[in-house]
Amino acid sequence: MLIDPIPSSSYPSIFINDHPLIDVRSPIEFNKGAFPHSCNHYLIHDNERELIGTCYKKHGQAAAINLGHSLIKGELKQQRTDNWLHSLKKKPNAYLYCFRGGLRSQLSQQWLKEAGYSVPYIEGGYKAMRQFLIRSTETISQSQPLLILSGSTGSGKTELLSRRKNTVDLEAIAHHRGSSFGQHYGAQPSQINFENTLAITLLKRQINSPAYLLLEDESYLIGRSAIPKCFYVKMQSANVLVLEETEENRISRIVKEYVINMRKEFIARLGCTNGIEAFQQYLRHGIRQIKKRLGGKLHDELQNALEHACKQHESKNTPDGHRVWIAHLLEQYYDPMYRYQLNKKSHKIIFQGSHQAIHQWLDDNL
Incomplete structure (x- = not known):
């Protein structure tokens, strides 16, 4: 039977x-x-x-x-x-x-x-x-309070999320860090799989009836993964915490994540010679992705600085040259864009401070 x-x-x-x-x-x-x-x-x-x-x-x-x-x-x-x-x-x-x-x-x-x-x-x-999973995302979107963690590029938002409970790491689910340099080695999930995994993550977070869910501030598209509209609309209406970090620490974090760690990832997958070449192409592609928004002059300046940094990295075994073009990219592109977006959300900001201050505020208030 x-x-x-x-x-x-x-x-x-x-x-x-x-x-x-x-x-x-x-x-x-x-x-x-x-x-x-x-x-x-x-x-x-x-x-x-x-x-x-x-x-x-x-x-x-x-x-x-x-x-x-x-x-x-x-x-x-x-x-x-x-x-x-x-x-x-x-x-x-x-x-x-x-x-x-x-x-x-x-x-x-x-x-x-x-x-x-x-x-x-x-x-x-x-x-x-x-x-069932589609309905679950819709239901949780309507009932679950959200908090959005904002912060300039390199401020360590993902790092902060990893140290808290009641969080949803959308970038991890999308297998993409949400910027022109955000792709990892390997493809992103299909849109359906992204939605399925998000729904399951939300279901798991509901077990303890959390007072809130903390998420990183994201665009509608994370790479090619689209956040379900019902959930994205809820994110847009949520209160905002702003993570503050020094420029020096931001650049160091970006160098570690996007240069040192990504280079290791490519080499581990493809071997030394092919991995280094693929890693450098990944950096070049990231700048090309935003060429129109950078403008020709700034794009060329960044491209030249990148090529110099790559040569220095391989000849002298140091990634320090990458700090130059990264600092320039932050100053001329990412930071102005971040300030513009944050200004539109200024009425929703309920706290801002360092990593330690954000953790303390969350512990004290939620």
Whole structure:
């Protein structure tokens, strides 16, 4: 006898507890959007799904099911069953899901039952779970008070967030630091995956009924990841804390994060020679991204200073030359833009101060 499906009432605990999931949809479906702690071991591959879908449209469900059984049998059926079994050996309490919690989930469950494993599938599948997360973001956006942490580039906002509870690091979820130099090695998540992870993070933060959630001040787009409109609107109406930091410390922090650490990351991924070249291209790309806003003269000045710093970095093994173009970029571009944006939010500022002062204010008031 097959196990009853996991009901939709279990969705919150599935996501809050990072319950392991086996996604039996095709790779193209999984890559478009899935859930954290899910792995893709498909029942039917992309080309098979296309053939079965065409058959369904022309000849109906029964013909499509028969075609599926004729396509996936014998060694191929065993291979896909073995993939599920391999995953279950690592995470024996995993649940299955397909798109709607229908035939693919039931068939996968049946094959596993034949192999001696009783594995439940999730009612409603991916579509219903995705809708649950969308509604969760909307609901939490309406009910949860937010505080926005603002501060000039390099002031250490992410660092402050990492030392507090009740925070949401949108840049970590987007795998991007939110500036023209903000990309990490490796791609950002798909928009759907960004939204799914944000929703799950918000659900987890609600467990202790926090008085507020603290977030870094962000634009609507973090790289290519768009903050859900309902949540972004709530962010725009929230009170603001302003983190103050000396210019010297800001430059040092930027050099460490965007130069020293990024260079190490590229080298670790690509090897020394290719990593250094890719790292330098990353810096050049960051300046090119804002060329129109910089203007030709300033862009050329920064580009020349960058090239000099890169040569010095490799010939003398010191990143100090990067402080020159970074200081110039802050003074001529990022700081004026920050002051302009902050001025528009001046009526929402409720406190400003150093790292220590912000921590103390949060401890005393919330």
